Amino acid sequence: MSEAFSARPRPDEPLTDPAVDRAFIGRLVREFYRRVRSDARLGPIFAGEIKDDWEPHLEKMTDFWCAVMLKDGSYxxxxxxxxxxxxxxxEADFDIWLDLFRQTVADLCTPAVAAVFVERAERIAKSLKLAMFFRLPAALGPDAARARSVDDA
Ligand code: HEM
Known part of the structure; x- marks a missing residue:
């Protein structure tokens, strides 16, 4: 069966599709950030950080996605x-980011390639969200544990 060839690469494996090279990823990154910049919510957030010089960010993001998809160590x-x-x-801004990303890859890639981009983007978004927003609930933190043991005494 051709299943072995169409199987999705594991997250730590490169995507080996000849259509997905650095030139393609560069075009995808540029199209994605074109959409981000015209989004009413995300546009101003990026504009506030990046100001007018987008080229270094676009190159960095091309490196990043080459490293994520091709495992070529560019980033x-x-x-x-x-x-x-x-x-x-x-947190809800990540839903907007991911929706724009899903739409962009759906427009530019085959469904199989789009699925790999989306899977990896979702995984990274999840870990960024954890780093940005997760706080240990007070009830489970060390203070709560100390308070309980004092109460129990
Ligand atoms: C609401 C969601 C997000 C917002 C508002 C956001 C915004 C930004 C901004 C403003 C920068 C700094 C640009 C610069 O100064 O060069 C940045 C950098 C970056 N973003 Fe995001 N981002 C979001 C989600 C994501 C996601 C989901 C990913 C990955 C899948 C990602 C990957 C990166 C990377 C790799 C960098 C470059 C970091 C570095 O090496 O300096 N971002 N992002």
Whole structure:
């Protein structure tokens, strides 16, 4: 069966589709950020950080997606601090980001390739959201544990 060839690569494996090379990823990144920039909610957030010089960000994001999809080691940055400092971003903004990303890959890629992009984007979005928004509930934190043991005494 051809199943072995069409199977999705595991998250740590490169996507080996000849149509998905650096040139293609560069076009995809540019189209995605064109849409982000014209989005009423995300546009101003990015404009506030990036100002007018988009080219370095687009190159960095091309490196990032090449590293994520092709596992070619092009990206050496640290995404978590770049996002933790964005104080105006709320969790729901990630839904907007992911919707725009899903639409862009659906428009530019085959369904099989789009599924791999989306799977990886969702996984990374989840870990960025954890880093930005997750707080240990007070009831489970060390203070609560101390309070309980004092109460029990
Ligand atoms: C609401 C969602 C998001 C917002 C508002 C956002 C915004 C930003 C902004 C403003 C920057 C800094 C640009 C710069 O100064 O160069 C940035 C960098 C970056 N973003 Fe996001 N982002 C979001 C979601 C994501 C997601 C889901 C991913 C990955 C799938 C991602 C990957 C990156 C990467 C790799 C960088 C470069 C970090 C570095 O090395 O400096 N972002 N983002």
């Amino acid at each position: 050496h940055g640290r995404p978590v601090p770049a996002h933790v400092k964005l104080n105006s971003v709320v």
